Amino acid sequence: MDAALSPVAPHEVEDIEIQLLLEALFQRYHYDFRHYARASIKRRLLQARTHFGLPSLTALQERVLHDPEMLPQLLGFLTVQVSEMFRDPAYFRALREQVLPHLRTYPSLKVWIAGCSAGEEVYSLAILFREEGLFDRTMFYATDINPDALRAAEAGVYSLDRIRKFTENHQKSGGRTSLSDYYTADYGRAVFDKSLRANVVFSDHSLVSDAVFGEMQLISCRNVMIYFDRPLQDRAVGLFKDSLARNGFLGIGSKESLRFSRHAGAFADFVPEEKIYRRREP
Amino acid sequence: MTPDPARALVIGASAGGVQALLAILPELPADFPLPVLIVLHVPADRSNVLAPLFASKCALTVKEAEDKEPTQPGVVYFAPSDYHLLVEADGALALSSDELVNYSRPSIDVLFESAADAYGAGLVGLVLTGANEDGAAGLKAVAAAGGLTFVEDPASAYARPMPEAALRACPAAQVMSLARIPEVLKGLGQA
Ligand SMILES: C[S@@+](CC[C@H](N)C(=O)[O-])C[C@H]1O[C@@H](n2cnc3c(N)ncnc32)[C@H](O)[C@@H]1O
Numbered sequence: 001m002d003a004a005l006s007p008v009a010p011h012e013v014e015d016i017e018i019q020l021l022l023e024a025l026f027q028r029y030h031y032d033f034r035h036y037a038r039a040s041i042k043r044r045l046l047q048a049r050t051h052f053g054l055p056s057l058t059a060l061q062e063r064v065l066h067d068p069e070m071l072p073q074l075l076g077f078l079t080v081q082v083s084e085m086f087r088d089p090a091y092f093r094a095l096r097e098q099v100l101p102h103l104r105t106y107p108s109l110k111v112w113i114a115g116c117s118a119g120e121e122v123y124s125l126a127i128l129f130r131e132e133g134l135f136d137r138t139m140f141y142a143t144d145i146n147p148d149a150l151r152a153a154e155a156g157v158y159s160l161d162r163i164r165k166f167t168e169n170h171q172k173s174g175g176r177t178s179l180s181d182y183y184t185a186d187y188g189r190a191v192f193d194k195s196l197r198a199n200v201v202f203s204d205h206s207l208v209s210d211a212v213f214g215e216m217q218l219i220s221c222r223n224v225m226i227y228f229d230r231p232l233q234d235r236a237v238g239l240f241k242d243s244l245a246r247n248g249f250l251g252i253g254s255k256e257s258l259r260f261s262r263h264a265g266a267f268a269d270f271v272p273e274e275k276i277y278r279r280r281e282p
Numbered sequence: 283m284t285p286d287p288a289r290a291l292v293i294g295a296s297a298g299g300v301q302a303l304l305a306i307l308p309e310l311p312a313d314f315p316l317p318v319l320i321v322l323h324v325p326a327d328r329s330n331v332l333a334p335l336f337a338s339k340c341a342l343t344v345k346e347a348e349d350k351e352p353t354q355p356g357v358v359y360f361a362p363s364d365y366h367l368l369v370e371a372d373g374a375l376a377l378s379s380d381e382l383v384n385y386s387r388p389s390i391d392v393l394f395e396s397a398a399d400a401y402g403a404g405l406v407g408l409v410l411t412g413a414n415e416d417g418a419a420g421l422k423a424v425a426a427a428g429g430l431t432f433v434e435d436p437a438s439a440y441a442r443p444m445p446e447a448a449l450r451a452c453p454a455a456q457v458m459s460l461a462r463i464p465e466v467l468k469g470l471g472q473a
Contacts, residue, residue, distance in 0.1 A: 080380050
């Protein structure tokens with residue numbers, strides 16, 4: 001049989017459609033998901049197709065190319081928004097007990113939370129820094145590519161049914177205060193105190209395509225690079241390397257690692273169990 | 283037509299799964315020719331004990347799956363707690379913290395469906411005991427890709443709902459008692 005006519009499995013056709021759809025998103029809107037881990041992207045694109053009631057990924061591509069209003073919703077499928085306050089409490093405990101004592105020696109501090117989602121990690125760090133007396137001298141830069149997530153982060157409002165888990169995590173992280181000191185409950189929602197974001201700048205920044213963010217003492221980028229392929233991870237780690245001040249700290253997700261990165265040599269293990277690294281002297 | 287040679291084995295289990303796997307994995311020889319990828323539902327704070335628990339009892343190497351790790355024959359990979367385990371087209375493993383699927387993370391469906399894409403007819407899927415229906419859609423995907431499908435006999439399983447749901451979704455799957463499973467698996471990947 002002619003090779004061109006030989007049968008292909010349906011999933012192989014889907015793989016072609018995914019490639020084309022991601023290319024279309026990039027060319028039309030400059031959102032670049034071409035180097036995200038493909039198996040997870042595929043699941044989420046198929047969910048989007050089902051959600052929009054479309055027969056194929058090609059149809060989804062057609063829609064989003066011609067209908068910019070659909071883009072935010074599609075971004076909601078393509079970017080994973082799962083987060084919690086004080087997620088992995090041991091990470092925050094390690095920051096509190098091992099990293100902050102070093103930061104205390106600086107008169108002013110810059111902290112970058114890359115891939116901040118709806119702000120859970122931002123408020124966690126703001127509370128942690130306040131408890132440790134470092135909040136007033138710190139500027140926090142919270143970045144993400146999802147505009148809805150950035151808006152939610154800026155609002156700082158979470159459903160009350162998530163608060164129990166947040167409170168438990170906060171306690172396990174060695175919290176010195178009560179989480180309820182920082183929010184008011186109203187109509188099933190917890191509204192976080194706006195003074196917590198007095199020193200926070202929220203902005204749209206992509207680890208795929210945007211530039212260095214200067215001179216940070218601490219960068220926390222958790223559960224973002226896990227969605228990237230190896231070359232894209234290298235790019236992001238390179239950005240972090242160049243954005244850290246001398247002896248600055250980098251914290252990543254509990255299942256992420258710098259071990260395979262091209263830039264691994266630029267970092268020393270600081271709290272290996274919690275994936276906290278320190279920039280080596282250049 | 284001869285069947286495609288097996289290239290990977292995926293296993294899903296829930297309630298009663300530790301006991302079931304203890305009856306299977308220690309029986310497999312050190313030269314077992316396939317990578318073994320496992321999603322076992324356990325309470326989130328306890329699943330990190332799985333790999334050490336099984337490692338001490340198995341001839342195979344047993345470890346927790348790492349993101350972007352290439353798989354090797356004769357190695358058992360457990361999904362870590364609170365992460366989905368997926369297989370990329372090149373056979374490397376991937377972790378993700380996407381939303382729960384079937385109220386579960388890790389989810390058996392997520393592993394089986396991505397593995398079916400990656401390995402096609404070279405995949406063997408096995409659904410064991412469990413009290414929910416995760417794994418049914420996944421096993422169906424394994425069958426649709428031309429892979430082999432096995433289900434623990436619900437009649438003698440510790441919990442029936444999971445193997446029953448798998449059989450409803452995938453009626454052509456081979457049903458076998460727990461006691462027979464090691465023998466059948468040992469026959470896999472032999473040309
Ligand atoms: C799973 S959330 C992680 C939230 C938080 N850091 C945590 O660990 O709980 C991943 C976030 O990364 C964002 N993201 C995805 N691609 C990105 C990119 N190229 N640059 C910056 N952020 C990105 C997503 O929009 C999402 O909000």
